[in-house]
Amino acid sequence: MIYRTDYHVHTSFSDGKADPAGYILAAREAGLMELGFSDHVNLRYNNLHWTMDTAVIHDYITKMTMLGKEYKHPVLRKGLEVDYFNDMEKEIYDFISPLRLDYVLGSVHYLNGESVDSNPEFYSGKDFDKIFSDYFDLVCEAVSSGLFDLISHCDLVRIYGKNFSADPSYLYEHLAMTFARHDIAFEVNTNGMNRPLGDFYPDVRFLHIFRKWNVPVCVxxxxxxxxxxxxxxxxAYRLLKDAGYNEMCTFSRRERFMIPFEI
Ligand SMILES: [Zn+2]
Ligand SMILES: [Zn+2]
Structure with missing residues:
Protein backbone atom coordinates (compact mmCIF):
# COMPACT_ATOMS: atom_id res chain seq x y z
CA MET A 1 0.00 0.00 0.00
CA ILE A 2 1.32 3.44 -0.88
CA TYR A 3 1.70 5.78 2.09
CA ARG A 4 -0.24 8.70 0.64
CA THR A 5 0.23 12.21 1.95
CA ASP A 6 -0.85 15.58 0.63
CA TYR A 7 0.81 18.57 2.27
CA HIS A 8 -0.36 21.30 -0.06
CA VAL A 9 -4.03 22.17 0.41
CA HIS A 10 -5.74 25.57 0.62
CA THR A 11 -8.84 26.15 2.73
CA SER A 12 -11.15 29.12 3.15
CA PHE A 13 -8.56 30.61 5.52
CA SER A 14 -6.89 31.75 2.28
CA ASP A 15 -8.10 31.09 -1.27
CA GLY A 16 -9.43 27.54 -0.91
CA LYS A 17 -13.09 27.01 -1.63
CA ALA A 18 -14.06 24.96 1.43
CA ASP A 19 -13.65 24.75 5.17
CA PRO A 20 -10.91 22.46 6.50
CA ALA A 21 -13.43 19.73 7.44
CA GLY A 22 -14.46 19.36 3.80
CA TYR A 23 -10.89 18.50 2.86
CA ILE A 24 -10.61 15.92 5.62
CA LEU A 25 -13.55 13.97 4.21
CA ALA A 26 -12.09 14.25 0.71
CA ALA A 27 -8.72 13.05 1.99
CA ARG A 28 -10.34 9.94 3.45
CA GLU A 29 -11.98 9.25 0.12
CA ALA A 30 -8.61 9.66 -1.59
CA GLY A 31 -7.04 7.15 0.80
CA LEU A 32 -4.60 9.62 2.35
CA MET A 33 -2.70 8.70 5.50
CA GLU A 34 -1.78 12.33 6.18
CA LEU A 35 -3.31 15.64 5.12
CA GLY A 36 -1.47 18.93 5.57
CA PHE A 37 -3.08 22.35 5.42
CA SER A 38 -0.92 25.04 3.83
CA ASP A 39 -2.84 28.28 3.55
CA HIS A 40 -1.12 31.27 1.97
CA VAL A 41 0.82 33.81 3.98
CA ASN A 42 2.40 36.76 2.21
CA LEU A 43 4.22 39.17 4.46
CA ARG A 44 4.76 41.79 1.77
CA TYR A 45 1.23 41.93 0.42
CA ASN A 46 -0.67 40.82 3.50
CA ASN A 47 -4.36 40.10 3.13
CA LEU A 48 -4.65 39.99 -0.63
CA HIS A 49 -7.73 38.16 -1.87
CA TRP A 50 -5.74 34.91 -1.98
CA THR A 51 -3.80 35.18 1.27
CA MET A 52 -4.66 34.72 4.91
CA ASP A 53 -4.58 37.87 7.02
CA THR A 54 -1.64 37.27 9.36
CA ALA A 55 -3.81 38.64 12.19
CA VAL A 56 -5.73 35.34 12.16
CA ILE A 57 -2.70 33.05 12.20
CA HIS A 58 -3.35 31.92 15.75
CA ASP A 59 -7.02 31.18 14.96
CA TYR A 60 -5.79 29.10 12.02
CA ILE A 61 -3.39 27.09 14.12
CA THR A 62 -5.94 26.63 16.91
CA LYS A 63 -8.55 25.46 14.42
CA MET A 64 -6.20 22.97 12.79
CA THR A 65 -5.10 21.66 16.19
CA MET A 66 -8.72 21.13 17.25
CA LEU A 67 -9.51 19.31 14.03
CA GLY A 68 -6.49 17.09 14.55
CA LYS A 69 -7.92 16.01 17.89
CA GLU A 70 -11.38 15.48 16.46
CA TYR A 71 -10.39 13.56 13.32
CA LYS A 72 -7.84 10.82 13.82
CA HIS A 73 -7.78 9.71 10.22
CA PRO A 74 -6.06 10.90 8.21
CA VAL A 75 -3.38 12.38 10.46
CA LEU A 76 -3.59 16.15 10.11
CA ARG A 77 -0.52 18.32 9.73
CA LYS A 78 -0.30 22.06 10.18
CA GLY A 79 1.58 23.96 7.54
CA LEU A 80 1.70 27.23 5.67
CA GLU A 81 2.65 28.25 2.16
CA VAL A 82 4.77 31.35 2.67
CA ASP A 83 5.84 33.67 -0.11
CA TYR A 84 9.58 34.15 -0.34
CA PHE A 85 11.06 37.63 -0.83
CA ASN A 86 14.83 37.81 -0.76
CA ASP A 87 14.83 41.15 1.06
CA MET A 88 12.49 39.93 3.81
CA GLU A 89 14.24 36.85 5.16
CA LYS A 90 14.39 38.19 8.71
CA GLU A 91 10.71 39.17 8.73
CA ILE A 92 9.76 35.73 7.39
CA TYR A 93 11.94 33.99 9.97
CA ASP A 94 10.51 36.08 12.82
CA PHE A 95 6.99 35.31 11.69
CA ILE A 96 7.42 31.57 11.18
CA SER A 97 9.73 30.52 13.97
CA PRO A 98 7.41 30.95 17.00
CA LEU A 99 4.55 29.06 15.30
CA ARG A 100 3.88 25.43 16.16
CA LEU A 101 3.80 24.09 12.63
CA ASP A 102 4.62 20.71 11.16
CA TYR A 103 6.24 22.19 8.06
CA VAL A 104 6.55 25.36 6.00
CA LEU A 105 6.28 25.41 2.24
CA GLY A 106 8.28 28.18 0.61
CA SER A 107 6.99 29.65 -2.62
CA VAL A 108 8.14 32.09 -5.22
CA HIS A 109 5.08 33.71 -6.79
CA TYR A 110 6.68 37.10 -7.51
CA LEU A 111 9.50 38.17 -9.74
CA ASN A 112 10.59 41.82 -9.59
CA GLY A 113 7.41 42.72 -7.74
CA GLU A 114 5.04 41.07 -10.21
CA SER A 115 3.03 37.88 -9.86
CA VAL A 116 4.10 35.13 -12.24
CA ASP A 117 0.95 33.04 -11.90
CA SER A 118 -2.04 35.34 -11.79
CA ASN A 119 -2.11 36.65 -15.35
CA PRO A 120 -0.45 35.53 -18.60
CA GLU A 121 -0.02 39.22 -19.44
CA PHE A 122 2.98 39.21 -17.12
CA TYR A 123 4.87 37.32 -19.83
CA SER A 124 3.89 39.35 -22.85
CA GLY A 125 6.69 41.28 -24.51
CA LYS A 126 9.27 39.83 -22.15
CA ASP A 127 12.24 37.53 -22.76
CA PHE A 128 10.88 34.22 -21.45
CA ASP A 129 14.33 32.62 -21.15
CA LYS A 130 15.38 35.42 -18.84
CA ILE A 131 12.22 35.10 -16.76
CA PHE A 132 12.77 31.36 -16.55
CA SER A 133 16.37 31.58 -15.39
CA ASP A 134 15.67 34.53 -13.04
CA TYR A 135 12.88 32.49 -11.51
CA PHE A 136 15.22 29.54 -10.95
CA ASP A 137 17.76 31.88 -9.32
CA LEU A 138 15.14 33.16 -6.91
CA VAL A 139 13.97 29.63 -6.07
CA CYS A 140 17.62 28.78 -5.33
CA GLU A 141 17.70 31.73 -2.95
CA ALA A 142 14.51 30.48 -1.27
CA VAL A 143 16.08 27.02 -0.92
CA SER A 144 19.31 28.48 0.46
CA SER A 145 17.52 30.74 2.93
CA GLY A 146 16.97 27.86 5.33
CA LEU A 147 13.51 29.24 6.07
CA PHE A 148 11.54 26.38 4.56
CA ASP A 149 11.18 22.61 4.83
CA LEU A 150 9.79 22.14 1.37
CA ILE A 151 9.61 24.28 -1.77
CA SER A 152 6.41 24.51 -3.82
CA HIS A 153 6.09 24.27 -7.62
CA CYS A 154 9.78 25.00 -8.23
CA ASP A 155 9.29 25.85 -11.93
CA LEU A 156 5.97 27.71 -11.66
CA VAL A 157 6.88 29.97 -14.61
CA ARG A 158 5.85 27.06 -16.86
CA ILE A 159 2.23 27.70 -15.79
CA TYR A 160 1.05 29.07 -19.14
CA GLY A 161 2.84 26.41 -21.17
CA LYS A 162 5.76 28.49 -22.40
CA ASN A 163 9.05 26.70 -22.95
CA PHE A 164 12.66 27.64 -22.43
CA SER A 165 14.16 27.97 -25.89
CA ALA A 166 17.16 25.68 -25.25
CA ASP A 167 17.58 22.52 -23.17
CA PRO A 168 16.96 23.75 -19.59
CA SER A 169 18.48 20.67 -17.93
CA TYR A 170 21.49 22.64 -16.65
CA LEU A 171 19.08 24.89 -14.71
CA TYR A 172 17.39 21.84 -13.14
CA GLU A 173 20.82 20.41 -12.39
CA HIS A 174 21.84 23.55 -10.51
CA LEU A 175 18.47 23.73 -8.74
CA ALA A 176 18.57 20.09 -7.62
CA MET A 177 22.16 20.51 -6.44
CA THR A 178 21.07 23.51 -4.36
CA PHE A 179 18.22 21.53 -2.81
CA ALA A 180 20.67 18.75 -1.96
CA ARG A 181 23.25 21.09 -0.50
CA HIS A 182 20.70 22.66 1.84
CA ASP A 183 18.84 19.41 2.49
CA ILE A 184 15.45 20.83 1.52
CA ALA A 185 12.62 18.82 -0.03
CA PHE A 186 10.77 19.55 -3.26
CA GLU A 187 7.25 18.60 -4.29
CA VAL A 188 5.74 17.06 -7.35
CA ASN A 189 2.80 19.46 -7.60
CA THR A 190 -0.07 17.94 -9.59
CA ASN A 191 -2.07 21.17 -9.84
CA GLY A 192 -0.28 22.17 -13.03
CA MET A 193 -2.71 19.72 -14.66
CA ASN A 194 -5.50 22.21 -13.90
CA ARG A 195 -3.60 25.14 -15.38
CA PRO A 196 -2.81 25.92 -19.04
CA LEU A 197 0.44 23.94 -18.60
CA GLY A 198 -1.53 20.68 -18.33
CA ASP A 199 1.34 18.91 -16.56
CA PHE A 200 3.09 18.69 -13.21
CA TYR A 201 5.67 20.95 -11.59
CA PRO A 202 8.54 20.38 -11.90
CA ASP A 203 8.88 19.30 -15.51
CA VAL A 204 8.65 15.50 -15.28
CA ARG A 205 11.45 15.09 -17.83
CA PHE A 206 13.89 16.19 -15.13
CA LEU A 207 12.76 14.18 -12.11
CA HIS A 208 15.77 11.89 -12.57
CA ILE A 209 18.02 14.90 -11.88
CA PHE A 210 16.38 15.44 -8.48
CA ARG A 211 16.79 11.71 -7.85
CA LYS A 212 20.43 11.80 -8.85
CA TRP A 213 21.02 14.50 -6.22
CA ASN A 214 18.90 12.54 -3.73
CA VAL A 215 16.52 15.42 -3.10
CA PRO A 216 13.67 14.36 -0.79
CA VAL A 217 10.24 14.51 -2.40
CA CYS A 218 6.53 14.80 -1.57
CA VAL A 219 3.57 14.48 -3.90
CA ALA A 236 3.05 11.15 -9.94
CA TYR A 237 4.02 8.05 -7.95
CA ARG A 238 4.67 6.11 -11.12
CA LEU A 239 6.90 8.84 -12.52
CA LEU A 240 8.84 9.08 -9.28
CA LYS A 241 9.31 5.32 -9.16
CA ASP A 242 10.47 5.36 -12.77
CA ALA A 243 12.98 8.07 -11.80
CA GLY A 244 14.31 5.75 -9.09
CA TYR A 245 12.60 7.11 -6.00
CA ASN A 246 11.62 4.56 -3.38
CA GLU A 247 10.73 6.80 -0.44
CA MET A 248 8.90 10.03 0.28
CA CYS A 249 9.15 12.52 3.07
CA THR A 250 6.69 13.29 5.82
CA PHE A 251 6.81 16.13 8.31
CA SER A 252 5.98 16.55 11.95
CA ARG A 253 6.88 19.59 14.08
CA ARG A 254 9.26 20.75 11.40
CA GLU A 255 11.19 17.51 11.39
CA ARG A 256 11.40 15.44 8.24
CA PHE A 257 10.98 11.68 8.17
CA MET A 258 11.46 9.33 5.25
CA ILE A 259 8.91 6.65 4.56
CA PRO A 260 9.01 3.95 1.87
CA PHE A 261 6.61 4.41 -1.01
CA GLU A 262 5.00 1.10 -0.15
CA ILE A 263 4.33 0.18 3.46
ZN1 LIG B 1 -0.51 26.54 -3.07
ZN1 LIG C 1 1.78 28.49 -4.70
Whole structure:
Protein backbone atom coordinates (compact mmCIF):
# COMPACT_ATOMS: atom_id res chain seq x y z
CA MET A 1 0.00 0.00 0.00
CA ILE A 2 1.32 3.44 -0.88
CA TYR A 3 1.70 5.78 2.09
CA ARG A 4 -0.24 8.70 0.64
CA THR A 5 0.23 12.21 1.95
CA ASP A 6 -0.85 15.58 0.63
CA TYR A 7 0.81 18.57 2.27
CA HIS A 8 -0.36 21.30 -0.06
CA VAL A 9 -4.03 22.17 0.41
CA HIS A 10 -5.74 25.57 0.62
CA THR A 11 -8.84 26.15 2.73
CA SER A 12 -11.15 29.12 3.15
CA PHE A 13 -8.56 30.61 5.52
CA SER A 14 -6.89 31.75 2.28
CA ASP A 15 -8.10 31.09 -1.27
CA GLY A 16 -9.43 27.54 -0.91
CA LYS A 17 -13.09 27.01 -1.63
CA ALA A 18 -14.06 24.96 1.43
CA ASP A 19 -13.65 24.75 5.17
CA PRO A 20 -10.91 22.46 6.50
CA ALA A 21 -13.43 19.73 7.44
CA GLY A 22 -14.46 19.36 3.80
CA TYR A 23 -10.89 18.50 2.86
CA ILE A 24 -10.61 15.92 5.62
CA LEU A 25 -13.55 13.97 4.21
CA ALA A 26 -12.09 14.25 0.71
CA ALA A 27 -8.72 13.05 1.99
CA ARG A 28 -10.34 9.94 3.45
CA GLU A 29 -11.98 9.25 0.12
CA ALA A 30 -8.61 9.66 -1.59
CA GLY A 31 -7.04 7.15 0.80
CA LEU A 32 -4.60 9.62 2.35
CA MET A 33 -2.70 8.70 5.50
CA GLU A 34 -1.78 12.33 6.18
CA LEU A 35 -3.31 15.64 5.12
CA GLY A 36 -1.47 18.93 5.57
CA PHE A 37 -3.08 22.35 5.42
CA SER A 38 -0.92 25.04 3.83
CA ASP A 39 -2.84 28.28 3.55
CA HIS A 40 -1.12 31.27 1.97
CA VAL A 41 0.82 33.81 3.98
CA ASN A 42 2.40 36.76 2.21
CA LEU A 43 4.22 39.17 4.46
CA ARG A 44 4.76 41.79 1.77
CA TYR A 45 1.23 41.93 0.42
CA ASN A 46 -0.67 40.82 3.50
CA ASN A 47 -4.36 40.10 3.13
CA LEU A 48 -4.65 39.99 -0.63
CA HIS A 49 -7.73 38.16 -1.87
CA TRP A 50 -5.74 34.91 -1.98
CA THR A 51 -3.80 35.18 1.27
CA MET A 52 -4.66 34.72 4.91
CA ASP A 53 -4.58 37.87 7.02
CA THR A 54 -1.64 37.27 9.36
CA ALA A 55 -3.81 38.64 12.19
CA VAL A 56 -5.73 35.34 12.16
CA ILE A 57 -2.70 33.05 12.20
CA HIS A 58 -3.35 31.92 15.75
CA ASP A 59 -7.02 31.18 14.96
CA TYR A 60 -5.79 29.10 12.02
CA ILE A 61 -3.39 27.09 14.12
CA THR A 62 -5.94 26.63 16.91
CA LYS A 63 -8.55 25.46 14.42
CA MET A 64 -6.20 22.97 12.79
CA THR A 65 -5.10 21.66 16.19
CA MET A 66 -8.72 21.13 17.25
CA LEU A 67 -9.51 19.31 14.03
CA GLY A 68 -6.49 17.09 14.55
CA LYS A 69 -7.92 16.01 17.89
CA GLU A 70 -11.38 15.48 16.46
CA TYR A 71 -10.39 13.56 13.32
CA LYS A 72 -7.84 10.82 13.82
CA HIS A 73 -7.78 9.71 10.22
CA PRO A 74 -6.06 10.90 8.21
CA VAL A 75 -3.38 12.38 10.46
CA LEU A 76 -3.59 16.15 10.11
CA ARG A 77 -0.52 18.32 9.73
CA LYS A 78 -0.30 22.06 10.18
CA GLY A 79 1.58 23.96 7.54
CA LEU A 80 1.70 27.23 5.67
CA GLU A 81 2.65 28.25 2.16
CA VAL A 82 4.77 31.35 2.67
CA ASP A 83 5.84 33.67 -0.11
CA TYR A 84 9.58 34.15 -0.34
CA PHE A 85 11.06 37.63 -0.83
CA ASN A 86 14.83 37.81 -0.76
CA ASP A 87 14.83 41.15 1.06
CA MET A 88 12.49 39.93 3.81
CA GLU A 89 14.24 36.85 5.16
CA LYS A 90 14.39 38.19 8.71
CA GLU A 91 10.71 39.17 8.73
CA ILE A 92 9.76 35.73 7.39
CA TYR A 93 11.94 33.99 9.97
CA ASP A 94 10.51 36.08 12.82
CA PHE A 95 6.99 35.31 11.69
CA ILE A 96 7.42 31.57 11.18
CA SER A 97 9.73 30.52 13.97
CA PRO A 98 7.41 30.95 17.00
CA LEU A 99 4.55 29.06 15.30
CA ARG A 100 3.88 25.43 16.16
CA LEU A 101 3.80 24.09 12.63
CA ASP A 102 4.62 20.71 11.16
CA TYR A 103 6.24 22.19 8.06
CA VAL A 104 6.55 25.36 6.00
CA LEU A 105 6.28 25.41 2.24
CA GLY A 106 8.28 28.18 0.61
CA SER A 107 6.99 29.65 -2.62
CA VAL A 108 8.14 32.09 -5.22
CA HIS A 109 5.08 33.71 -6.79
CA TYR A 110 6.68 37.10 -7.51
CA LEU A 111 9.50 38.17 -9.74
CA ASN A 112 10.59 41.82 -9.59
CA GLY A 113 7.41 42.72 -7.74
CA GLU A 114 5.04 41.07 -10.21
CA SER A 115 3.03 37.88 -9.86
CA VAL A 116 4.10 35.13 -12.24
CA ASP A 117 0.95 33.04 -11.90
CA SER A 118 -2.04 35.34 -11.79
CA ASN A 119 -2.11 36.65 -15.35
CA PRO A 120 -0.45 35.53 -18.60
CA GLU A 121 -0.02 39.22 -19.44
CA PHE A 122 2.98 39.21 -17.12
CA TYR A 123 4.87 37.32 -19.83
CA SER A 124 3.89 39.35 -22.85
CA GLY A 125 6.69 41.28 -24.51
CA LYS A 126 9.27 39.83 -22.15
CA ASP A 127 12.24 37.53 -22.76
CA PHE A 128 10.88 34.22 -21.45
CA ASP A 129 14.33 32.62 -21.15
CA LYS A 130 15.38 35.42 -18.84
CA ILE A 131 12.22 35.10 -16.76
CA PHE A 132 12.77 31.36 -16.55
CA SER A 133 16.37 31.58 -15.39
CA ASP A 134 15.67 34.53 -13.04
CA TYR A 135 12.88 32.49 -11.51
CA PHE A 136 15.22 29.54 -10.95
CA ASP A 137 17.76 31.88 -9.32
CA LEU A 138 15.14 33.16 -6.91
CA VAL A 139 13.97 29.63 -6.07
CA CYS A 140 17.62 28.78 -5.33
CA GLU A 141 17.70 31.73 -2.95
CA ALA A 142 14.51 30.48 -1.27
CA VAL A 143 16.08 27.02 -0.92
CA SER A 144 19.31 28.48 0.46
CA SER A 145 17.52 30.74 2.93
CA GLY A 146 16.97 27.86 5.33
CA LEU A 147 13.51 29.24 6.07
CA PHE A 148 11.54 26.38 4.56
CA ASP A 149 11.18 22.61 4.83
CA LEU A 150 9.79 22.14 1.37
CA ILE A 151 9.61 24.28 -1.77
CA SER A 152 6.41 24.51 -3.82
CA HIS A 153 6.09 24.27 -7.62
CA CYS A 154 9.78 25.00 -8.23
CA ASP A 155 9.29 25.85 -11.93
CA LEU A 156 5.97 27.71 -11.66
CA VAL A 157 6.88 29.97 -14.61
CA ARG A 158 5.85 27.06 -16.86
CA ILE A 159 2.23 27.70 -15.79
CA TYR A 160 1.05 29.07 -19.14
CA GLY A 161 2.84 26.41 -21.17
CA LYS A 162 5.76 28.49 -22.40
CA ASN A 163 9.05 26.70 -22.95
CA PHE A 164 12.66 27.64 -22.43
CA SER A 165 14.16 27.97 -25.89
CA ALA A 166 17.16 25.68 -25.25
CA ASP A 167 17.58 22.52 -23.17
CA PRO A 168 16.96 23.75 -19.59
CA SER A 169 18.48 20.67 -17.93
CA TYR A 170 21.49 22.64 -16.65
CA LEU A 171 19.08 24.89 -14.71
CA TYR A 172 17.39 21.84 -13.14
CA GLU A 173 20.82 20.41 -12.39
CA HIS A 174 21.84 23.55 -10.51
CA LEU A 175 18.47 23.73 -8.74
CA ALA A 176 18.57 20.09 -7.62
CA MET A 177 22.16 20.51 -6.44
CA THR A 178 21.07 23.51 -4.36
CA PHE A 179 18.22 21.53 -2.81
CA ALA A 180 20.67 18.75 -1.96
CA ARG A 181 23.25 21.09 -0.50
CA HIS A 182 20.70 22.66 1.84
CA ASP A 183 18.84 19.41 2.49
CA ILE A 184 15.45 20.83 1.52
CA ALA A 185 12.62 18.82 -0.03
CA PHE A 186 10.77 19.55 -3.26
CA GLU A 187 7.25 18.60 -4.29
CA VAL A 188 5.74 17.06 -7.35
CA ASN A 189 2.80 19.46 -7.60
CA THR A 190 -0.07 17.94 -9.59
CA ASN A 191 -2.07 21.17 -9.84
CA GLY A 192 -0.28 22.17 -13.03
CA MET A 193 -2.71 19.72 -14.66
CA ASN A 194 -5.50 22.21 -13.90
CA ARG A 195 -3.60 25.14 -15.38
CA PRO A 196 -2.81 25.92 -19.04
CA LEU A 197 0.44 23.94 -18.60
CA GLY A 198 -1.53 20.68 -18.33
CA ASP A 199 1.34 18.91 -16.56
CA PHE A 200 3.09 18.69 -13.21
CA TYR A 201 5.67 20.95 -11.59
CA PRO A 202 8.54 20.38 -11.90
CA ASP A 203 8.88 19.30 -15.51
CA VAL A 204 8.65 15.50 -15.28
CA ARG A 205 11.45 15.09 -17.83
CA PHE A 206 13.89 16.19 -15.13
CA LEU A 207 12.76 14.18 -12.11
CA HIS A 208 15.77 11.89 -12.57
CA ILE A 209 18.02 14.90 -11.88
CA PHE A 210 16.38 15.44 -8.48
CA ARG A 211 16.79 11.71 -7.85
CA LYS A 212 20.43 11.80 -8.85
CA TRP A 213 21.02 14.50 -6.22
CA ASN A 214 18.90 12.54 -3.73
CA VAL A 215 16.52 15.42 -3.10
CA PRO A 216 13.67 14.36 -0.79
CA VAL A 217 10.24 14.51 -2.40
CA CYS A 218 6.53 14.80 -1.57
CA VAL A 219 3.57 14.48 -3.90
CA UNK A 220 1.14 17.36 -3.38
CA UNK A 221 -2.09 18.47 -5.03
CA UNK A 222 -2.12 22.21 -4.23
CA UNK A 223 -5.88 21.67 -4.01
CA UNK A 224 -8.17 24.67 -3.71
CA UNK A 225 -11.24 22.39 -3.82
CA UNK A 226 -11.82 19.20 -1.81
CA UNK A 227 -12.36 17.22 -5.02
CA UNK A 228 -8.76 17.91 -6.01
CA UNK A 229 -7.12 16.43 -2.92
CA UNK A 230 -4.86 13.61 -4.05
CA UNK A 231 -5.63 14.32 -7.70
CA UNK A 232 -3.38 12.64 -10.30
CA UNK A 233 -1.26 11.03 -7.59
CA UNK A 234 -1.05 7.64 -9.32
CA UNK A 235 0.79 9.14 -12.25
CA ALA A 236 3.05 11.15 -9.94
CA TYR A 237 4.02 8.05 -7.95
CA ARG A 238 4.67 6.11 -11.12
CA LEU A 239 6.90 8.84 -12.52
CA LEU A 240 8.84 9.08 -9.28
CA LYS A 241 9.31 5.32 -9.16
CA ASP A 242 10.47 5.36 -12.77
CA ALA A 243 12.98 8.07 -11.80
CA GLY A 244 14.31 5.75 -9.09
CA TYR A 245 12.60 7.11 -6.00
CA ASN A 246 11.62 4.56 -3.38
CA GLU A 247 10.73 6.80 -0.44
CA MET A 248 8.90 10.03 0.28
CA CYS A 249 9.15 12.52 3.07
CA THR A 250 6.69 13.29 5.82
CA PHE A 251 6.81 16.13 8.31
CA SER A 252 5.98 16.55 11.95
CA ARG A 253 6.88 19.59 14.08
CA ARG A 254 9.26 20.75 11.40
CA GLU A 255 11.19 17.51 11.39
CA ARG A 256 11.40 15.44 8.24
CA PHE A 257 10.98 11.68 8.17
CA MET A 258 11.46 9.33 5.25
CA ILE A 259 8.91 6.65 4.56
CA PRO A 260 9.01 3.95 1.87
CA PHE A 261 6.61 4.41 -1.01
CA GLU A 262 5.00 1.10 -0.15
CA ILE A 263 4.33 0.18 3.46
ZN1 LIG B 1 1.78 28.49 -4.70
ZN1 LIG C 1 -0.51 26.54 -3.07
Missing amino acids: NSDAHLPARVGQHFER
